[in-house]
Amino acid sequence: MTKDQLSKEDLNSEESVDGKSSQDKPLDEKTTEDFAKYFQTTYQPPNINKARKRFREDIEVHYDFEIPEDMRNVGRDKKFLIQTYGCQMNEHDTEVMAGIFQEMGYEVTVEKEEADVILLNTCAIRENAENKVFGEIGHLKALKRENPDLIIGVCGCMSQQETVVNRIMQKHQHVDLIFGTHNIHRLPVLIKEAMFSKAQVVEVWSKEGDIYENLPKARAGKIKAWVNIMYGCDKFCTFCIVPMTRGKQRSRRPEDIIQEVRHLAAQGYKEVTLLGQNVNAYGKDFEDIDYKFGDLLNDLHKIDIPRIRFTSPHPRDFDDHCIEVMSKGGNLLNHIHMPVQSGNSEILRRMNRKYTREEYLELVRKIKEAIPNVTLTTDIIVGFPNETEEQFQDTLSLVEEVGFEAAYTFIYSPREGTPDAAREDNVPLEEKRERLARLNELINKQSAEAMKSYEGKTVKVLVEGESKRDPDILSGYTEKNKVVNFKGPKSIVGEIVDVKITESRTWSLNGELVSSEVGVK
């Protein structure tokens, strides 16, 4: 273990300045000096060379998480609020942290003014995500002034970056606690330290990451659930900060995942989304068993839960076995979100994506052949450094050729610590914006056409609740993840029902209820 991977035991093992081990003292008697070493807990800046050398360390799976006895009731009559930024992985981490807070006796709140702890669970993927968080940190200062006992914490991917941590430490002294993505299981201890210390508590392990199996989870709903199947990423796309902020790839043991999905099915959940930064590289890190993503899908296919999705697969890891298993259908839905990033082979090479345009198209051909009526959606980056108009045109033509029905589209955002960040770039921002607008126009057109094809058809909709705009209207998702709005009784929330589509919009469908499992009067 290196200095920047201090464990609780390490933190408590040194003598304090008064000669008494700080471990011997109750927390409320500790002085700032006793805590000083906690604040030296360091972190490493993202470093691609170092990150690439990490493959030899063993991954430990821990099944022994428990809230320390003295923290079990610390949240009684107190409230917590977690603001989540970024991807589904972060949303799920928030569910885990919420579970830990609840086991410490805290109650959830959505009102900042009544919160005793506010955590910002942050995203580092693009600069604008970071700017939003810094804006929010600034806003929280007034709240801290009014309520000095309020604990403000910053966690998630931004905390894994040295520049971010430095900036918070220097300019935002009202933040009490900063911890990283590998430190979530330490939340009770960190809250305790933040409660009693007079200085900022910083704990960001740059370690490659273990797996903590039995962390509590306060899931956000009772219909759909996230299930992490792997953590981290070893792909090292040259634009992406994730391999640095989330550590090396490590897959959960199949039996733990299968048990979690079975448990969710038994609790009445209707849909699970398998999560991973590179979800279909699942199992490639196992040394003792030959069990890959296709094997996992095959086992989950047998579980009595109506819908299984996953996000996001990498084209390079989409093997024939996985396609064959998906072609069995059933709860394995015929919608695949498969990020392409660019339609030009030279840009893909510079991105280190490890496939060409032709290979991506061949994969799409195989998928379409094996899974009839499949819907494909994707992620695309425009304005990658020095992308030419012709290279961008290749992206447009690939979007048309594949027929993506939706896409998350982004302007390239340089991320410190990634190989591309230092690259010269001759594409002006205006040009990038204009390319993004053209791309979005094409995607919108394709989405609208796909939606139009549903008119008059009957689709299966998992009803999630009232529509945000109109409480008299119910809203849900089709197997292909299209939003459908329709009138129906509230009693069918959580059920899968048949809805006949009467009208299509670019991003949603309107329809009429045909039938439901629970019956409609």
Ligand code: SAM
């Ligand atoms: N693992 C997935 C894959 O292989 O494509 C993607 C996960 S990443 C968290 C989500 C998306 O963010 C990526 O697909 C990419 O389009 C976008 N993204 C990542 N880094 C970016 C950057 N530096 N600038 C703009 N978009 C970025």
Ligand code: SF4
């Ligand atoms: Fe980032 Fe995805 Fe590439 Fe991993 S595979 S480096 S998460 S874009």
